[in-house]
Amino acid sequence: MSWNNLKKNLFKKKKKNKKKNAESATFSMLEVVMIIFISVIFGVIMGYMITYTNKISKYSKIDEIINTYHELSDNYYPGVSEDDLANAAIKGMVESLGDPYSSYLDKEESDNFKETVDGSFTGIGVTILLESTGNRIIEVLEDSPAEKAGLKTDDIIVMVDTVGARTLAPSELATLVRGEKGTSVSITVERQGEVLTFQMKRDTIPLPSVNSEVLDSGIGYIQITSFASNTYKQFKKALQKVEKENISSLVIDVRNNFGGHLDQTKKILSLFFPKKTVLYQIESKGKVEAIYSTSKESRSYPVAVLVNESSASASEILASCFQENYEKSIVIGTRSYGKGTVQKSQTLSNGTSIKYTTEKWLTAKGAWLNDTGLLPDIEIKQTETYYENPTVENDTQLQVAIQELGKMQEKV
Numbered sequence: 001m002s003w004n005n006l007k008k009n010l011f012k013k014k015k016k017n018k019k020k021n022a023e024s025a026t027f028s029m030l031e032v033v034m035i036i037f038i039s040v041i042f043g044v045i046m047g048y049m050i051t052y053t054n055k056i057s058k059y060s061k062i063d064e065i066i067n068t069y070h071e072l073s074d075n076y077y078p079g080v081s082e083d084d085l086a087n088a089a090i091k092g093m094v095e096s097l098g099d100p101y102s103s104y105l106d107k108e109e110s111d112n113f114k115e116t117v118d119g120s121f122t123g124i125g126v127t128i129l130l131e132s133t134g135n136r137i138i139e140v141l142e143d144s145p146a147e148k149a150g151l152k153t154d155d156i157i158v159m160v161d162t163v164g165a166r167t168l169a170p171s172e173l174a175t176l177v178r179g180e181k182g183t184s185v186s187i188t189v190e191r192q193g194e195v196l197t198f199q200m201k202r203d204t205i206p207l208p209s210v211n212s213e214v215l216d217s218g219i220g221y222i223q224i225t226s227f228a229s230n231t232y233k234q235f236k237k238a239l240q241k242v243e244k245e246n247i248s249s250l251v252i253d254v255r256n257n258f259g260g261h262l263d264q265t266k267k268i269l270s271l272f273f274p275k276k277t278v279l280y281q282i283e284s285k286g287k288v289e290a291i292y293s294t295s296k297e298s299r300s301y302p303v304a305v306l307v308n309e310s311s312a313s314a315s316e317i318l319a320s321c322f323q324e325n326y327e328k329s330i331v332i333g334t335r336s337y338g339k340g341t342v343q344k345s346q347t348l349s350n351g352t353s354i355k356y357t358t359e360k361w362l363t364a365k366g367a368w369l370n371d372t373g374l375l376p377d378i379e380i381k382q383t384e385t386y387y388e389n390p391t392v393e394n395d396t397q398l399q400v401a402i403q404e405l406g407k408m409q410e411k412v
Helices: 005-074 082-095 109-116 147-148 170-177 231-243 262-269 314-325 384-389 396-411
Strands: 103-105 120-123 126-131 133-142 158-159 184-191 195-202 203-206 210-214 220-222 249-253 278-283 287-292 302-307 329-333 341-347 351-365
Touching: 005 082, 082 103, 082 351, 103 109, 103 126, 109 120, 109 341, 109 351, 133 147, 147 195, 158 170, 158 396, 210 231, 220 231, 220 396, 231 262, 262 278, 262 314, 278 314, 302 314, 302 396, 314 329, 314 351, 329 396
Parallel strands: 220 249, 249 302, 302 329
Antiparallel strands: 103 351, 120 203, 126 133, 133 158, 158 184, 184 195, 210 220, 278 287, 278 351, 341 351
């Protein structure tokens, strides 16, 4: 074999080997890709199977509840209401949580709760008292359908539409008077021996949750009885009213206020604290979120907050924020209730509802007051004299607040 032929054969072998090696390398890369692809598909399938298994497990538990429901409704010998079974099941689930603030509310309780948190009801706007002479009107709310129609205090309601109402229980009378907004109702009353009939349309009646006045000492006084969905508007209006009289300081009274909407508390506090001040914190599933002041307004005059053992939740948030953040403030009264959790409510199709805990709240500086409550700066109990005759002069806690605000004013 010549030298040239030998070189050609060697070159062909090398080229063949290179091609073989390239094919081998290419095949290995495809194998890797296939393995990755198969692994991903396998992971997805396994994940789906686990999820599906969990769903089956959950559905099997729900199926047990449904099967029990049908067994009892179909076969229980004396017979049982399907509504009663459903309500009992829901009530049982909520009660099993063992949380004093999570509860099942029947239709009447749900309606009352909704009125409280909404701060309004649908009706004509009168307060009645059942006496020996019948259901007497003891209050006619300002700007209500009743006032516009001409009803007056001391009128005796004798008929609602065509139903006799003189001796009805107040709850029964309320059911007759109330109804959907915009619907008409006829109220017949007896007034000084004369029988009169008035026509009016039911409307949404706001419930007052804020009271205010300016005390003789020139100190503004605002009482908040609950934190309903319209409390902020009422508070801001009251604050502007007392400030027009050039108050030197302010008392905010949240005694016997068991709380309500936290967003209303946030809005009220934002009137006093500069923007981005931490007002309180919310903790949910291990995550803590700071709630900041959002208003461009702020105040600097001295503020006293009155609390007692029935001041809870939103009331404690307000008092603790002043105690921790407001330079010229003082909290006076007795240790507060100690409710450091937040609830959510859900209305069910039959008009009942459930209320259950979803979060807990912390003070601006991160303290959790649940069960312990807020300790006032000055702890003082109310006297028996006040309970016998509840006047400003007999209100020991308010009088201490007035004295302390006077001292703060002297230092300015």
